[in-house]
Amino acid sequence: MNPVNNTSSDQIFSAIQEEAAKRRKANEEAPGCKIHIGMATCGIASGALETKAAFEDALSQRGIEARIHTVGCIGHCYAEPYVIIDHPESGFPPIFYPDVTAGKAKMLTKLFLEEGDPRLEHILGATEENEMIPSVMEFPRFNLEKRVVMEKCGRIDPEDIYEYIAEGGYTALVNCLRRTPAEIIEEIQNSGLRGRGGAGFSTGRKWELARQTQQKDKFVICNADEGDPGAYMDRTLLESNPHQIIEGMIICAYATGARQALVYVRAEYPLAVKIVHTAIEQAKSLGLLGKGILGTAFDLEIEIFEGSGAFVCGEETALIRSIEGYRGMPRHRPPYPVEKGLWEKPTIINNVKTLASVPPIIENGAAWYREIGTENSPGTAIFSVVGNVTHPGLVEIPMGVSLRTLIFDICGGIPNKKAFKAVQIGGPSGGCLPEKFLDTPIDFDSLTAAGAMMGSGGMVVMDEDNCLVDVSRYFLDFTQKESCGKCTFCRIGSYHLLDTLERLTKGEGRETDLDQLQQLSEDIKNGSLCGLGKTAPNPVLTSLRYFKEDYIAHAEEKRCPGLTCRALIAFYIDLDKCARGCDACVGVCPTEAIFTTSNRKKGVDQSLCVKCGECVVACPPEYDAVEKVSPPGLAPIIERPPEPLAKKIVS
């Protein structure tokens, strides 16, 4: 399509912008203070609804005028539920409070909002530079990040399109309507943007292939299936700033010549579905979607398709099948969806993060984007960092930052003085890397070379108390269940991998197991039809490569070095440390395995113990008498005294 009648689209949009600016000004100038609360799924799960209700109650009780502003997620999961309180009259800058429970909300309403005391012991920092309070930007968790995709997340109300527009939203679209599709694609190609759904394919090239096909009725699909266990960046984006994604989709459709688009989002994301739905309606009502977008001849409809939550339906060909109403099974590629996709029409499938990267690229130019990240992987990467780190959450960093910086500087390192053991990157398709890879730069190619994968951005950090055999078992359990069952290697091969790993974790390993794991993993990787099967053995292959000693200990010594595989560990009570007469552990044991010895200390009856570890938690830290060992034979045998004696002592 050729650019058409732009003066009018510019005029229409400036009117919208003016309205957005007016509303923003009105909000800013409204009297009273502002309380911003993160209300994405993560916030709600940690109690943000209760926090909000508590603020509302306390405000009305005390007759304080304040505006509660619900925003999305800023990615600082460790701080949820968080609020930012902007109370200009108090003389303080806006302040970030972590862990704001309902009780804390009431307390802050009284002490800060009413009496002007910000209770500095509860703050994380100020959100603006100032003379009085250290800014959160002094923390690496804030200042080492680089926000491109998540820039507006947590700052705007995702259910109010004007807030996005007031922050510069939809200007990239207006800018695109002035250019030809070819120019836009050239810009995207020059930016070097690579798909964030895992494979890292050039987005510009995909769009160009789609643009060039002669067929009509093309589709754009935003892949928001996000099935990896532990990954939630796409959900966060959908819930925190849906318009940036929608804007990316509109630009993609304009550039490739598509007139219909779909957001494929899993039904398990009800809040995301609702928010995207609202966003689409609002964009339509302002003429940014629908017929004749901003007065041009360009039409686009966006619909939502709710997937049923199968991991494999994130794979593009299975995704298409499932929209068509069939069983979500991948098919051989080529033909790729750009040639033959939904209803056999050319279909451009991009990940949420890929599409959300488009508006900033258009707005700031390809050269600006190339400045961020590395030569072959420009831009930023978003990781959900979880596991044994002090500050878990969503982190957006420039590509090329090392794993060490991400884990130790940005996420605060390993808590409880434990040592780093491994980092699992890329979810069930990714791999586990040991310490020697900590200086690996995070980009598509370096991670692949190390045997891991960018994947969709899941990252699990593990300390010394983790067992890599068990971690592999966990991921194989997932992929094995999620295999679509179509092809031989994945359907049956992953079942045998899991079976072998389960035997190892139970101490039933066989001599041939390690070789079989290796060989079978290689064959599944080389033989499977789709990416699920091809990558499913990665957790096994990398852990076999880098943590072979864990496997050997399980197979040959029936020992679990991470002390996690229940069948291979035992708990016992160190009689030198156990305090006579204390019975803190007795009550917590679900199977009454703990008995009193003849000199009134405690012992564990191994035949009853289910290895839940409750006694470890219950034992007072000053005694710290419960020990965990592997193999179980290392636990000293403590005789249970004959019944009558035990009874007498207890009474």
Added chain:
Amino acid sequence: MLTLTVDGKEIQAKKGTTLLKACLDNDIYIPNLCYIDGIEETAASCRLCFVEIEGEEKPVTSCTVPVKASLKVKTDTPAVRRLQKTALRLLLSVHHVDCKNCPANKKCALQDMAKFLKVGLKPGHLQHCLKEPEIDTSHPCLDYYTNRCVLCGKCIQVCLTHNGQPEITFARRGFNTVVSFFGTAKNEKDSCDECIRCVDICPVGALVLKSSP
């Protein structure tokens, strides 16, 4: 007609055919289970028909490769055989090997491939594992033997091609995937009785008419 080289021998093939079919037509056997002649989009699910093509790093499934002039193909390399043997062993590890009581005995694709690839019918290192129930008898005129089926999908495909709306389909996921008569109305009896294309195409003895053993 195009000319390509397979295992050092020049063969002729019609444009538009797949490499697998071209080889089979020229008496070059490549193990296969899921390929159906004449159906445009192959399932490529059995993962047995691997070959090596000059210029490609890894073995590829020959049923998904359209023939091209000057292709140089090898059907018998160590990498190809390794994948084929593993695939067959995997299939056998979940197969109820009971040839003398199976209607497919002596015309069974698994027996043929085992002989060709020199793989024993017993699973070896792999844990043998069978699914429940052994037989699905819910269809008015067909019985389905869960532990004979190799899930090639041919029965579903022919049914779809012939009837538009297939009477049988895959059900469940992963290891538990089975062919199911889901949705088959009882009055399908007559039409199924007359058709039985699925029974005829099954490369093993997994779908049988109720009257036969």
